[in-house]
Structure formats: C-alpha cells, structure tokens
Amino acid sequence: MRALGAEREAILGKTLFEIPLPEALAQHVHQCFQQTVATGQTLQSEMEALTPFGQRRFQYLYTPLFSENSEIEAVLVNSRDVTDERRVLDALTESDVRFETLLERCHDAIAVSKDGVHIFANRAYANMFVCDSPDEIRGLPVLDLIAPSARESIAARIRLRGAGGAVETIYVTRGLRRNGEEFDMETRVSTYQWRDEMYTLVILRDVSEERRRDSLQREQTAALKSHQDWLETVLNLLPVGLLFVEPGTGRVVFANRTADELAGGGLVSGLAADEGRDNYPCFDHSGRRLTMDELPSTRVARGESLRGLEIIWRTPSGDRPLLVFGDTIPALHGHDEMGAVVFQDIGEQKDLQKQLAASYEREWLINWIGATIRGTMNSSEIPAATVAALGSALRADRCYFIFYDLEQGRSWINDEWRSGDLSSLVGEHELSCHDQILEAYQRSVGQTLIISDIVSDTRFSGIADEMARLGLRSGIRVPLYEGQTLVAALVVTMANSGREWTQDEVALTEAVASVSRTAAEAARTLERERNIANNLQNALKPAPPPSVAGLDVADFHRAALDEASVGGDFYDVFALKEGVTALVLGDVSGKGLAAAAQVATVRNMLRTVLYLHEDPAQAVTTLNGLVVTHDLLRGFVTLFVGCYDSDSRTLTYVSCGHEPGLLQGADGGAVCLLPATGPVLGIDANASFTAERYTLSPGDRFLVYTDGLSEAGPDRSNLLGSEGLAAMLEAKGDPSATALMARVMDGVKAWTGGSLRDDACMLASVVA
Known part of the structure; x- marks a missing residue:
C-alpha cells in the first residue's frame, strides 16, 4: 500500500486503474502494466512518490501469469520500498565508516562483492549463512555460498553482468550455509561504481519457509480440487438423484448426473426453490400439487428430516414416482452447513411390484385351484371342481368344459359353473353352432381364443346373435388337443357384456386348463392303480x-x-x-x-x-x-x-x-x-x-x-x-x-x- 501511495481501504475491491494515485505514479504504473502484457516478459522499474510517510522511492516488479493455454490471465505486481537501500548506496560515496555503519544496522542481509569475491557483509548476512562474524565472509568467493545445483547459473549471471549484459536483478536461488544446509533465498542485485571500480551489492532474504508454505498451499489446493473432482465423480456415479440445497432458501447448490437425468436435463446448480416448483412440480399420490412449503427441498432447507417420502415428480420426460430421503449435513472441514436430498426413481420398482402382485395372485389362484382339483381324486369330478374354482376366481358369469367328437359331429357340456339365474348349457349341442369357433381353433392350433365382444368381432359375425342369446358374449377359450385332434375346450365367459381380458387372466385360464388336464390324467392313472391295488390287497x-x-x-x-x-x-x-x-x-x-x-x-x-x-x-x-x-x-x-x-x-x-x-x-x-x-x-x-x-x-x-x-x-x-x-x-x-x-x-x-x-x-x- 505504501508502494502504491494509497491507503488500504482505498485499494481493496478496485482494479489497478481505479486506485487513486498521484498522476505521475499512476501514469508510470499503467505504462509498466501495459508493457508487461504486451511483451509477456517480467519488467522491473523504480519510481519516487510523495506518500503520507514522505518522499519515498519504490521498486516495482511486474510478472505475467500464464494459463494452461499460454495466455496471460493476470499480472503479479510486487513492490518494495528501496528508499533505505538507495540511501545506503548514496552513503557509500560519503564515507567508508558511515557506509559500513549503515549496512550493519540494516536488518536485511547485505553484502558487497568485487570480481566474484566478498569484500563486505553485514551481521544479518553472516547470520543467514551461519557464520560467527562478517569477517568469515570477507574474501570468500560468492559461489561458495551457492548450492552446487545453482552454481553454474549464478556463475553465468556474474559473467554476463561483468560484460555489461542485461541480467535479472531479482530472482530466487539456492543458498548453501556453512553447516552444509541448503535453503531458498530471494536475491536482489545491483551494481555501482565507486572510485572508478565496479562493485556488486546483493540483498538476500531467506524465503525457505515462505516457499514451503506456498508449496504446501499449492499442494493443499491441488489436493482439495482433486478431492472435489473425485467426490463429484463419485456422486455422479450414484444410481440415485442427489441435491445439495442451501439452508433457509432451498436454492440448489449441487445436482448430480442422475438427478439431472431424472429431470430430463437442465437441472443446474443455482436453481431457486420457486423455479424448481414451477419447472418441476411435485404431486402426492392423490394428484394434489405440493405447495412451496411441502417441497422436499424446502422442508430439508428448513431442517426437516425426510424418511421414505413418496411423491410424483413431473419432469419434461414424464411423471416419475420418487422415494425421497433428506437431512441436514453439518458444517465440516470449512464447508458450510447444507441440506441433502436423495431420491430414487421407483417407477420400475412399482411396475415390478404390480407384476409380482399379479404373478403372486395368479400363482395363488393356480395353487388354490390345483388343491381343489387334487382334493377330488375321482377323474370324473375334476372338471366340475375346475370350472367352479376358475369361474369364481375370475368373477366370470359362466365357466365350463365343452367336449368335441369331430368324427361324430357332436359337442356336449357335462360340467358347468354359472352365477346368478343364468340358464344351464349342460347337454349336447349341434356342432354347427360352433363352426366358426372351430375354424378359429383350426387356423391357430394350440392357441387360446380370446373374444372381447362377439357382437363386434367380425370373425364370428355368422354366430354372434346365437352366441349372445346363449349368454356367451365375451370369453376366453383354451383348446385341449390329443395330438392334432381337438377334444375339448375350457371356456370362461361373460353373459351379457363385453370384457377386455387381461394377459394375467388369460394366463391363469391356460394354467388351470393345463393343471386340470394333468390332474385328470393322474387321477385316471391312480384309479387304475387303485383297482389293481384293491385286487392285489384282496388276494394278499x-x-x-x-x-x-x-x-x-x-x-x-x-x-x-x-x-x-x-x-x-x-x-x-x-x-x-x-x-x-x-x-x-x-x-x-x-x-x-x-x-x-x-x-x-x-x-x-x-x-x-x-x-x-x-x-x-x-x-x-x-x-x-x-x-x-x-x-x-x-x-x-x-x-x-x-x-x-x-x-x-x-x-x-x-x-x-x-x-x-x-x-x-x-x-x-x-x-x-x-x-x-x-x-x-x-x-x-x-x-x-x-x-x-x-x-x-x-x-x-x-x-x-x-x-x-x-x-x-x-x-x-x-x-x-x-x-x-x-x-x-x-x-x-x-x-x-x-x-x-x-x-x-x-x-x-x-x-x-x-x-x-x-x-x-x-x-x-x-x-x-
């Protein structure tokens, strides 16, 4: 702040061009800044300015900072008050005694060399290199205090400076203490002529700890960024949606990839709670739209815990049933407190539950009907038990077995289950009244015939009126064959109205037909064994x-x-x-x-x-x-x-x-x-x-x-x-x-x- 000639409060939050500086200093600083940007090279300058502390001389170092694309993204301006140093140099021309006295009182490590050999060093300089007194420095080659890894570059600088070439005046190199310890030191070099001879003045500063802190900070910054990248990657791999929301406001701080995909895209950080409600409305199971206060993000933002809340989320890609959990994450490791909302699309789970429930119901019905059938070991009684159990399970109007003798042109119904006051179909029937149904069987051998409404089914236009009169308007017909010959069919019907039969209902009817046929065959086998057994038992x-x-x-x-x-x-x-x-x-x-x-x-x-x-x-x-x-x-x-x-x-x-x-x-x-x-x-x-x-x-x-x-x-x-x-x-x-x-x-x-x-x-x- 002293180097810019301004107070701290006048600098903070402003650009370089907005800082109130004396006109001459402002013009000088601006020119140097623009030159650094134009050349991309480090620039050093000095300027005197009148400050609240009096007339001071400042040294400025403009260092360009490059991005990964080699573009200048900032300029680092280092400034240093060199008024005292310049006064020291000026004092050198006055008196050797006064010169040494001033340097000894200076807290900076200062030394003077000629032709690469130390001729003077102050107490601070001796202390830096772990020497008991400055006398140990005098006559010592400059390179002896440079670490072996840096001696070649320093020797090149000395030669170039001696030849009058342009050399950096401020740089960091490695020093070598007399106890063998290496350290980082910032070196400021200037030359002057005294009594017709050239001397080199160096001012050193031990920057080991500073560089260590900078290195540690860089490592920590890199590690933090790496950890953040890793954490974000992990969160994006989660199969559930995740939102971090700001306490109080409900503003979305982070949304993982799954959450964005569930939303159909566009779910970005910074989304306000009211925007989320407008763009992604939520509903309960009754279809009522949730208010702002009822939204999961709002509830979590005000400190509520959510455990297994089920809602419907309307997104551009459709309505999604969600299972929602939420809680507050306390402030940890420098991170602010925030709310976390976790939600899972349970649409497939709901569909699977429905399928499993339907499958379970179908299996239960099959087992129940099978148990009913197995409880009737007389094969002649199995059809009656089958149609009663199936008709009741499907809430049909009528269920029966119809048997065919195609060679004799006969069909008959022996066993029938019916509800209400429907007239019975038991007895023999003309085969001709079923000719179109028989043709349908023959066109698709082995396949179940499904009739939603025979009145509007063009396949059976010739017999629609007769079938409707008999109370057979809608039904499922499962044909039973012996080889390629149709011998019977299991029929479930509605008498006076159409019905859209579900796949589960069709599958159940087919399964029952299979079970009943198998049970009937087993019963006939057991009857034969029983007869044999009875005869054998009597003989034994x-x-x-x-x-x-x-x-x-x-x-x-x-x-x-x-x-x-x-x-x-x-x-x-x-x-x-x-x-x-x-x-x-x-x-x-x-x-x-x-x-x-x-x-x-x-x-x-x-x-x-x-x-x-x-x-x-x-x-x-x-x-x-x-x-x-x-x-x-x-x-x-x-x-x-x-x-x-x-x-x-x-x-x-x-x-x-x-x-x-x-x-x-x-x-x-x-x-x-x-x-x-x-x-x-x-x-x-x-x-x-x-x-x-x-x-x-x-x-x-x-x-x-x-x-x-x-x-x-x-x-x-x-x-x-x-x-x-x-x-x-x-x-x-x-x-x-x-x-x-x-x-x-x-x-x-x-x-x-x-x-x-x-x-x-x-x-x-x-x-x-």
Whole structure:
C-alpha cells in the first residue's frame, strides 16, 4: 500500500486503474502494466512518490501469469520500498565508516562483492549463512555460498553482468550455509561504481519457509480440487438423484448426473426453490400439487428430516414416482452447513411390484385351484371342481368344459359353473353352432381364443346373435388337443357384456386348463392303480380260519394311501399243526404296489420256514438269511411271529425290531410289554434271533400292532405310544376280542381326532 501511495481501504475491491494515485505514479504504473502484457516478459522499474510517510522511492516488479493455454490471465505486481537501500548506496560515496555503519544496522542481509569475491557483509548476512562474524565472509568467493545445483547459473549471471549484459536483478536461488544446509533465498542485485571500480551489492532474504508454505498451499489446493473432482465423480456415479440445497432458501447448490437425468436435463446448480416448483412440480399420490412449503427441498432447507417420502415428480420426460430421503449435513472441514436430498426413481420398482402382485395372485389362484382339483381324486369330478374354482376366481358369469367328437359331429357340456339365474348349457349341442369357433381353433392350433365382444368381432359375425342369446358374449377359450385332434375346450365367459381380458387372466385360464388336464390324467392313472391295488390287497389278505384253537382273535387293517389301498402293514393267522397256531404281524418299509410285492414275499416265505422249523427263532433266522443273501427285499421288515399252543396254553414269540406286544392277565392287572428279541429283518444276514415263552390262563389277552397306532396323534409332538395303547387295553368292558379291538380303535380315534397318518394293523387275542 505504501508502494502504491494509497491507503488500504482505498485499494481493496478496485482494479489497478481505479486506485487513486498521484498522476505521475499512476501514469508510470499503467505504462509498466501495459508493457508487461504486451511483451509477456517480467519488467522491473523504480519510481519516487510523495506518500503520507514522505518522499519515498519504490521498486516495482511486474510478472505475467500464464494459463494452461499460454495466455496471460493476470499480472503479479510486487513492490518494495528501496528508499533505505538507495540511501545506503548514496552513503557509500560519503564515507567508508558511515557506509559500513549503515549496512550493519540494516536488518536485511547485505553484502558487497568485487570480481566474484566478498569484500563486505553485514551481521544479518553472516547470520543467514551461519557464520560467527562478517569477517568469515570477507574474501570468500560468492559461489561458495551457492548450492552446487545453482552454481553454474549464478556463475553465468556474474559473467554476463561483468560484460555489461542485461541480467535479472531479482530472482530466487539456492543458498548453501556453512553447516552444509541448503535453503531458498530471494536475491536482489545491483551494481555501482565507486572510485572508478565496479562493485556488486546483493540483498538476500531467506524465503525457505515462505516457499514451503506456498508449496504446501499449492499442494493443499491441488489436493482439495482433486478431492472435489473425485467426490463429484463419485456422486455422479450414484444410481440415485442427489441435491445439495442451501439452508433457509432451498436454492440448489449441487445436482448430480442422475438427478439431472431424472429431470430430463437442465437441472443446474443455482436453481431457486420457486423455479424448481414451477419447472418441476411435485404431486402426492392423490394428484394434489405440493405447495412451496411441502417441497422436499424446502422442508430439508428448513431442517426437516425426510424418511421414505413418496411423491410424483413431473419432469419434461414424464411423471416419475420418487422415494425421497433428506437431512441436514453439518458444517465440516470449512464447508458450510447444507441440506441433502436423495431420491430414487421407483417407477420400475412399482411396475415390478404390480407384476409380482399379479404373478403372486395368479400363482395363488393356480395353487388354490390345483388343491381343489387334487382334493377330488375321482377323474370324473375334476372338471366340475375346475370350472367352479376358475369361474369364481375370475368373477366370470359362466365357466365350463365343452367336449368335441369331430368324427361324430357332436359337442356336449357335462360340467358347468354359472352365477346368478343364468340358464344351464349342460347337454349336447349341434356342432354347427360352433363352426366358426372351430375354424378359429383350426387356423391357430394350440392357441387360446380370446373374444372381447362377439357382437363386434367380425370373425364370428355368422354366430354372434346365437352366441349372445346363449349368454356367451365375451370369453376366453383354451383348446385341449390329443395330438392334432381337438377334444375339448375350457371356456370362461361373460353373459351379457363385453370384457377386455387381461394377459394375467388369460394366463391363469391356460394354467388351470393345463393343471386340470394333468390332474385328470393322474387321477385316471391312480384309479387304475387303485383297482389293481384293491385286487392285489384282496388276494394278499389271508382267509381267516373258521376258528383258532384255544383263542378268540380279531384283526384290524388300514392302508395309509387313499389312492392305493395297499400299505406295508400286514398280518397272518394260520395253523401250523393241530393245536398250534401262528399269529404274524409285520411292517414292510414302503407303500403302494411295491410294498404289496414285499408283503407277498415275506408272508409266503415265512409260512414256508414256519412249516419247516418248529422253533420260531430258527424259522425267522432262516428267513432273514434267505432274504438278505438273495437280495429279496428293497428295504427292511419289522416282524412279530407268535406261536400259540392251545394244549399247553403257551405263547412263544420272536420280535424282529417290532413294536412291543401288550399282555394283560384275566384279573385286569398291569399290562406286560413283550419287547423285541432281535433286530429288524432284512439288514444283516448273520443276525441272531431268540424266542421268549409265556404260559397263559383263560381270559388273558394280548395285543400286537404296528407303529401306525403307537405313533398316532394330533401332531408329531404328541404321540400315543405303547403306554397309551396299554391304558386302552386296561379299560373294562366286553371281554371278547372283537369288543377289545373296538375299544382300542375308539380310543385311538379320540386321541388323534379321527385320522391316521400311517398304515395301521392290529391283532387282538383272548385266551379261551
């Protein structure tokens, strides 16, 4: 400010040409500035001016600053008050003593050299180079105080100056302290003649710290810009829109690329809240336009937090449903507080949700209809269950299967679902009344026929009136083929009005047609298996002997599968010899026809070995070795084999991993368990089996059963168990085997709620 001859307040905020300067100084400064701009070179000048501090002399250095395109974008003006320096130089001509005194008092590092050798240095100069006194400097070559990396350039300057050439008078170079430390120093050089000899005066300033600060500032500025560029790049990569808004005003400070794309372009920083409302209006789900105070940016600008706000944003590219979040970002690291608004276009998500909801509804309906169909295992009942479920689900007026016999020219409807008081279409119909529909089927074999309104559908102009009269104005018709022959169609119709059927409704009807056809085929297959199974079951059931010596015997058997009345449980009662009866009960792993074949194998082979061996343990051991060695079983068998001798009233039994039998005396005492005497049958060829023997009395009773009874219960955590059966055996009542069996089964049904999950088989015996 002193160098410009003006006060600080008169300079700040003004251009160089607006600063109030003395006329001569202003003209000089302007000329030097223009010359620097014109030449692009550094310019140095000196000028005296009258200042509030008196008449002063100033030295000016004009340095052009270039942009990356090598264009001058500014001029750096450095000024320095050299009044004292000039007075020093003037004083040199007066007296050596006065000269040295003045230089010693100067705070700048000053030295004088002649022919490249120091002849004088003040205290500040000695201190700069870590010398104890200026005397250490005198006689020292100038280059000795220059860092090795800079000596060549300094030596060139000295030579050029000595030859009278133009040399920069102010520059920065590297100095070398006497302790070996290098540093940056600003050098100001001037020459003068005294007593007919040329001398060089240098004034030095240590700028190491200043340059370090400048370098650090440049690094920090570059790092900040790099960080800002990186952050902006990251924010622009976000898949969600992001706005930074100014607190209070709601003015947009930053908008990332996604936000701009969602807006259809033109969403720029600096956009005011009212401009955003006018250019990009927002609406709630009812279609009401949000007021200025209700805009997300305004709400965040006044400090509100937004969590999952859903709005509709109207942009030039269309309405966009948005999910909005917002909050205030506190002031950090020198950045001002600002509001952040994050929003995501949830249009695709909404569409996907609708598709998923429709798909879920369709799947639910298909599963519901499928369950309804599967609950009707009689194939003849499946069409009726199908049309009732589908017609109700689609809220149609009518749904039915129509069957075709094209060779005989017949069509008929057996099963129909209809709403209200519509007349029934069940019965046989003339094929001719459907000829145009049949032609449509034949033109597009396998494709569903969709009729929105038969009255206006030109494909069916010949039968439109008749179809409308029958209450078949609009509908979906899914043809069913055997090979290339049309055999039936699943039809859903509206009676008296047209209807635009959706793709989901068409897809549902097609899916139900497929499910019902598959279910019908499966039902027919199961019916055939049931018939086979029934015949096989009847063949496998032993013919009960007219009487059992010394015993009253009752039996119970129920298979687990409804679709095939054959399970893996079986029993057999037959005479081994006079007075000795075999009581057999077993459980073959598996169900259905495969289990029936295993039952036949085990039962017939067991009869054979019992006929051959009087000892049941030996008979079972022989049977086990045969089925394992020759791989006659595809699983295993639990087996109870009892031999009752009526003469001695003894029961000898072998139990192959089977449920414990139950034995109770005629006195009604505690029930005795008959535990297993060996492992399950069919696993180990070398397994050993033993027999147990009990002597019975008249009125004693024993019960053998399969796990379908002991593991019965309302759920898997509440099973009946052998203890539960034993309690039922202890119940008082009719002592006959039949009555005993009935009491036990009544108890089981009461415990389970009336249903059994597994095969169940039981033999009840009372000693006569």
